[in-house]
Amino acid sequence: MTKVIVSGFSISIDGYGAGPDQSLENPLGKGGETLHTWMIETNMFHTMLGKDGGSLGADDDYATRSMEGFGAFILGRNMFGPIRGDWPDDRWKGWWGDNPPYHAPTFILTQYPRDPIEMEGGTVFHFVTDGIAAALERARAAAGEQNVKIGGGVSTVRQYLQADLVDEIHLVISPVVLGRGEALFAGIDLSALGFAVTEHATTEAATHIVLAR
Amino acid sequence: MTKVIVSGFSISIDGYGAGPDQSLENPLGKGGETLHTWMIETNMFHTMLGKDGGSLGADDDYATRSMEGFGAFILGRNMFGPIRGDWPDDRWKGWWGDNPPYHAPTFILTQYPRDPIEMEGGTVFHFVTDGIAAALERARAAAGEQNVKIGGGVSTVRQYLQADLVDEIHLVISPVVLGRGEALFAGIDLSALGFAVTEHATTEAATHIVLAR
Numbered sequence: 001m002t003k004v005i006v007s008g009f010s011i012s013i014d015g016y017g018a019g020p021d022q023s024l025e026n027p028l029g030k031g032g033e034t035l036h037t038w039m040i041e042t043n044m045f046h047t048m049l050g051k052d053g054g055s056l057g058a059d060d061d062y063a064t065r066s067m068e069g070f071g072a073f074i075l076g077r078n079m080f081g082p083i084r085g086d087w088p089d090d091r092w093k094g095w096w097g098d099n100p101p102y103h104a105p106t107f108i109l110t111q112y113p114r115d116p117i118e119m120e121g122g123t124v125f126h127f128v129t130d131g132i133a134a135a136l137e138r139a140r141a142a143a144g145e146q147n148v149k150i151g152g153g154v155s156t157v158r159q160y161l162q163a164d165l166v167d168e169i170h171l172v173i174s175p176v177v178l179g180r181g182e183a184l185f186a187g188i189d190l191s192a193l194g195f196a197v198t199e200h201a202t203t204e205a206a207t208h209i210v211l212a213r
Numbered sequence: 214m215t216k217v218i219v220s221g222f223s224i225s226i227d228g229y230g231a232g233p234d235q236s237l238e239n240p241l242g243k244g245g246e247t248l249h250t251w252m253i254e255t256n257m258f259h260t261m262l263g264k265d266g267g268s269l270g271a272d273d274d275y276a277t278r279s280m281e282g283f284g285a286f287i288l289g290r291n292m293f294g295p296i297r298g299d300w301p302d303d304r305w306k307g308w309w310g311d312n313p314p315y316h317a318p319t320f321i322l323t324q325y326p327r328d329p330i331e332m333e334g335g336t337v338f339h340f341v342t343d344g345i346a347a348a349l350e351r352a353r354a355a356a357g358e359q360n361v362k363i364g365g366g367v368s369t370v371r372q373y374l375q376a377d378l379v380d381e382i383h384l385v386i387s388p389v390v391l392g393r394g395e396a397l398f399a400g401i402d403l404s405a406l407g408f409a410v411t412e413h414a415t416t417e418a419a420t421h422i423v424l425a426r
Contacts (some may be wrong), residue, residue, distance in 0.1 A: 013384065013410070013422050014398045015228045031404070173226065173386060175413040175422055179404025185227045186399065191244075191392025197226070200388040202415030209226050209388055 002140050003147045006157050007170040008066025009184070010035035010206075016181035017154035024082045027095070034176045038205035039063045048101055058201040062208050066170060071143025073106040074135050076156035080108045080125070087114050094125065102151075105142040107135045109156060132159050154182035161188050169195065173207040215353050216360045219370050220383040221279025222397070223248035223419075229394035230367035237295045240308070247389045251418035252276045261314055271414040275421050279383060284356025286319040287348050289369035293321045293338070300327050307338065315364075318355040320348045322369060345372050367395035374401050382408065386420040 011017050012035060019029025026032065039045050044063040046054030054060070081092045094100055103122040114127040128135040139148045150160050160166050194213035201208045224230050225248060232242025239245065252258050257276040259267030267273065294305045307313055316335040327340040341348040352361045363373050373379050407426035414421045 013386065013424075014401075014403055171226065173420060175410045175420075177403045177408055177410055177424060179402040179406075179408075183399075186396075188227075189392040190227055190390045193392075195390055195392075197388045197390055202417070202420055204415070207386060207388075207415055207420040211390060 002071070002143055002145070003167040004136065004150060004160070004165055005070075005147050005168045005170070006150045006152075006160075006166055007168075008039060008063060008172060009152060009157065009169065010038070010172040010174050011184050012176050012178040012181070013173060014177055014179065015183050015185060016178040017152070017157070017184040018182045019178045020180040022078070027078075027082060029178070029181050031176070031178050032181070035172075035174045035178075037176075038172060038174060038203070039066075041205060055205070058203050058208060059205050062170060062172070062201070066149075067101060069147055070102075070104060070149040071146025072104055072139035073102050073149050073151045074132075074139050074156065074160075075106060075108050075151045076153050077108055077110040079151060079153045079156070080110075086112050090114070090117075093117055093119065099123075105139070106151075107139050107142075109135055132156075132163060132165070136160075136165060154184055157184065158188065161193065164193060166193075167213065169209075169211040171209045171211060173209065175206070215284070215356055215358070216380040217349065217363060217373070217378055218283075218360050218381045218383070219363045219365075219373075219379055220381075221252065221276060221385060222365060222370065222382065223251070223385040223387050224397050225389050225391040225394070226386060227390055227392065228396050228398060229391040230365070230370070230397040231395040232391045233393040235291070240291075240295060242391075242394050244389070244391050245394070248385075248387045248391075250389075251385060251387060251416070252279075254418060268418070271416050271421060272418055275383060275385070275414070279362075280314060282360055283315075283317060283362040284359025285317055285352035286315050286362050286364045287345075287352050287369065287373075288319060288321050288364045289366050290321055290323040292364060292366045292369070293323075299325050303327070303330075306330055306332065312336070318352070319364075320352050320355075322348055345369075345376060345378070349373075349378060367397055370397065371401065374406065377406060379406075380425065382422075382424040384422045384424060386422065388419070 019032035022029045042060040042063040043054035099120040100123040117125040195211040198212045199210035232245035235242045255273040255276040256267035312333040313336040330338040408424040411425045412423035
């Protein structure tokens with residue numbers, strides 16, 4: 001049975017999944033990039049960028065797991081790019097260059113229709129304008145036997161949690177403070193949704209928590 | 214210079230410092246006691262209860278540090294006891310028996326005046342009815358060269374943070390989910406208050422974070 005999973009999702013110790021004042025210069029908000037230091041330092045991420053080295057151990061294991069075994073991805077539009085409103089043209093194809101790290105059908109939540117984009121390496125971006133449930137239905141169909149990953153950002157994860165559509169969350173608490181930003185769990189009762197901690201691992205760079213139900 | 218410190222303060226991964234539905238049976242709210250497993254398992258805590266054994270290492274070091282070097286403590290009334298409203302009599306003397314773990318003047322924030330109580334081991338409970346600033350002034354005077362600890366609970370820590378009166382926070386993130394409860398940092402901008410992470414350590418039982426400015 002296909003599971004719907006949030007994975008490798010980083011928050012600050014004050015609970016923010018992105019910093020304040022998002023912009024083209026700061027797509028993750030001010031200070032938001034510090035949430036992801038644990039992943040940037042891993043061998044998995046180095047390899048993804050065609051570099052040698054990087055940390056091994058739990059951070060690397062979880063980083064690998066956060067991108068493997070998924071038959072489809074769902075992303076909020078702001079995670080796909082900085083453009084708001086209608087698409088001015090077809091030039092923007094995501095933050096990730098010609099060969100994005102998804103290698104599978106990837107469904108972008110947006111109010112504005114656009115034709116699919118086939119990228120190198122197996123990623124095809126589909127633009128879904130009829131809501132999160134429709135996007136999940138299409139992602140499930142595309143994923144076959146594999147799992148579906150809700151890739152983010154914060155608002156997208158919150159919407160799927162609030163709709164009771166998430167089976168598992170791998171959360172990463174980074175040792176940073178953001179002060180303001182997008183609070184991942186504010187007003188969401190994880191216990192009522194049936195989540196409990198099923199795994200945790202700690203490293204110098206982060207605390208990894210798996211929540212399942 | 215005396216510092217005002219919050220120390221050994223535990224929160225869940227969803228940011229709660231106490232669970233929902235506090236009562237005499239659940240003084241920390243439902244599930245709240247699971248926040249403190251890291252401390253209960255330490256050698257420091259075992260020793261405090263007159264028992265042998267318990268964990269050593271970072272958990273024990275931080276547990277020890279959370280009670281040492283303080284010349285005075287400040288507690289919210291709910292941390293002192295379950296009684297609300299006026300004191301019916303002088304029988305309630307805290308949760309901790311005849312020899313509380315403070316061993317120093319301990320100022321209880323309350324709306325209801327009461328005479329000080331001298332306990333065994335150096336703890337004297339003083340009841341302060343004129344607000345958090347007055348309590349801190351008295352605690353500073355009592356502490357001399359030593360630091361003042363804001364012992365909790367959540368509401369008391371939040372009031373001192375909001376009044377910009379805290380110098381340092383040792384926060385402990387326990388690998389548990391509470392779902393609802395008292396959110397420690399909701400609406401408090403730690404970055405604007407000047408806090409940054411200055412220390413972090415991870416163990417099987419918890420993630421320790423020190424925030425200072």
